[in-house]
Amino acid sequence: MKKKIVALFLTAAVAASMLAGCGGGAADTGAPAAAADASDEAEDSDDGEAEAASGDVANFTMFITMPGSEINDDNEIAQMIADKWGVKVKETWLTGQTASEATGTLIAGGEYPDFIDSDEMNLLVDADALVALDDYIDQYPEFRDKWFTKEEWDTFCQPDGHIYWINPFGNTKGETKQTTHNDEAFWVQVRVLEWAGYPEIKTMDQYFDLLESYIAANPTMDDGTENLAYTILCEDWRYFCLENAGQFLAGYPNDGSVIVNKSTMTIEDYNTSEDTVQYFKKLNEEYNKGFVDPESFTQTYDEYIAKLSTGRVLGMVDQWWDFAYTVNDSFKQSGLDLKGCNYVPLGLTTKEGMENRWHTYDDTVNQASGIAITTDCEDPDRAFKFLVD
Structure with a gap:
């Protein structure tokens, strides 16, 4: 995509x-x-x-x-x-x-x-x-x-x-020149990692466990604003924030609408893969627990950006370019960047030990x-x- x-x-x-x-x-x-x-x-x-x-x-x-x-x-x-x-x-x-x-x-x-x-x-x-x-x-x-x-x-x-x-x-001739991840990922706020002692988060379950634990210990921000564990942007073409996670969790890069297996030279619709099934099961579980934003499937892009800009959203899946410019500028103006509200990317899979190729966009044609x-x-x-x- x-x-x-x-x-x-x-x-x-x-x-x-x-x-x-x-x-x-x-x-x-x-x-x-x-x-x-x-x-x-x-x-x-x-x-x-x-x-x-x-x-x-x-x-x-x-x-x-x-x-x-x-x-x-x-x-x-x-x-x-x-x-x-x-x-x-x-x-x-x-x-x-x-x-x-x-x-x-x-x-x-x-x-x-x-x-x-x-x-x-x-x-x-x-x-x-x-x-x-x-x-x-x-x-x-x-x-x-x-x-x-x-x-x-x-x-x-x-x-x-x-x-x-x-x-x-x-x-880039196959060699990354980036010092940051400017593409799609699971994102989490720095304050969450700092609170937890900067743990190494490798799997989807570890990621959501971290968000749950932080919310339990820190239900609100310093000013009393309620923290929100996870939100999803689904408006129009930006539904990739919901859909694309399955290919990353399976250990593959963002190759569009399919997983490309270079060993067998075949493609697979990741929407029906076991990793994607586990992902949606996890989202359902977290939604029923109250940790997924109930407005995820109805909010507009502008509403989503405004929500992130408050600093209350702990995590989401998105392309860096889709949110970072506006949200980071807002954080600098409000001082929320100094409170750890900036987002950092995580490369997650469904299970530990899986090969992880989430950071490859700029190294491929x-x-x-x-x-x-x-x-x-x-x-x-x-x-x-x-x-x-």
Whole structure:
């Protein structure tokens, strides 16, 4: 399941130096109008700056199917990018619709932005709304060969043999560069761990036992606000906060809607796995005990964030980017960060001794989504070069 942090999307849309293309062999997609050979690539940066210096600034549009904040067209970063690469991108974010609804509206209207990042890329491919990127990728062989291996590029190929989008989030070559976990996990507040003497929590049962014990000893915060052991966000596409836990508890990373067994090269629907069954049984047990927020299945995202921002929620499952920016800022303003209300991630399994691969997102190639160029883009050559730059 692809959900991404707003900051990275903004960087991908505006600071396109993060963006990259993938290559398989050139497909019969029609050669790009402005072909470039390998010798041209070394001059890409200089060419871009020359274009910008001449005042030839290309303006592109981009739609991102997740909520975000639009920025002024004349913002400083956008102007710096225009000065260096001769391109400006006007981003539009999801408002008032789900990603599926917004994508469907675009397809029904038959009009598209120049760039798009959607959860429904396959629908756009079926609607012939995306430009096949194979030939564009092959214009930049040095870039293509450095960015991913041939095997990794092949994972981006769609059933028709073409590549339609590029993962904009970088490539760590299998080695993590992060010092924090910016993805999905079971989260718990620092104050809970501190109270318990920083125990090593390895399993789901240990996690909920810790929350129960803390609530029993500390039913309220210092100001009398009632502590809440565990809440769940289920609104719209964010139901992953409820669903995804099963794959982590089985010892697997977030590979989307399935577990990928690389030993047998098979996939499994983790929603029916024994680990997921145990997970939902545990949630039922905790709910009946009164430790799961009764508003979990009806609260909106805004209500969920407001609840976390009070500092009273001890734990939940969520993507870091889905809550941390707003909630951590709120904690700093209220001083709750100094009281241990910040959240830290835990990698849990259903049983001790299981292999745990929960922290792998940035060490693997995410080919499920990325940036695509639509057929309405009047200058796909320059648009793709901007992604490469």
